[in-house]
Amino acid sequence: MRRLWGRDISAMTLRKTIFLDPALMTAVQHRPGLLLVHELVHVRQWGELGVIRFLWRYLTGYLGGRWKGLSHRAAYLAIPLEVEARVTARRLE
Numbered sequence: 600m601r602r603l604w605g606r607d608i609s610a611m612t613l614r615k616t617i618f619l620d621p622a623l624m625t626a627v628q629h630r631p632g633l634l635l636v637h638e639l640v641h642v643r644q645w646g647e648l649g650v651i652r653f654l655w656r657y658l659t660g661y662l663g664g665r666w667k668g669l670s671h672r673a674a675y676l677a678i679p680l681e682v683e684a685r686v687t688a689r690r691l692e
């Protein structure tokens with residue numbers, strides 16, 4: 600996963616499969632439970648939207664941020680599907 604997407608990616612969800620960096624599961628400071636909730640929100644989003652609509656919304660959300668001049672990281676954080684996942688996970692803190 601890291602070879603494909605980059606070293607700063609610690610988790611990723613593709614449809615119903617969640618990929619997590621094993622190191623995160625033992626690192627208390629990363630709060631693996633909240634990360635898992637975040638990724639489970641993406642599983643639900645994939646299921647509700649289907650592959651094409653999920654990927655379309657994700658990509659256009661990112662590109663919209665870049666179009667507005669946001670950095671890669673800021674555009675990623677502003678993707679509405681990512682915002683929803685973060686907000687949901689934070690509710691459980």
Ligand SMILES: [Zn+2]
Binds near residue numbers: 637641681684
């Ligand atoms: Zn996410």
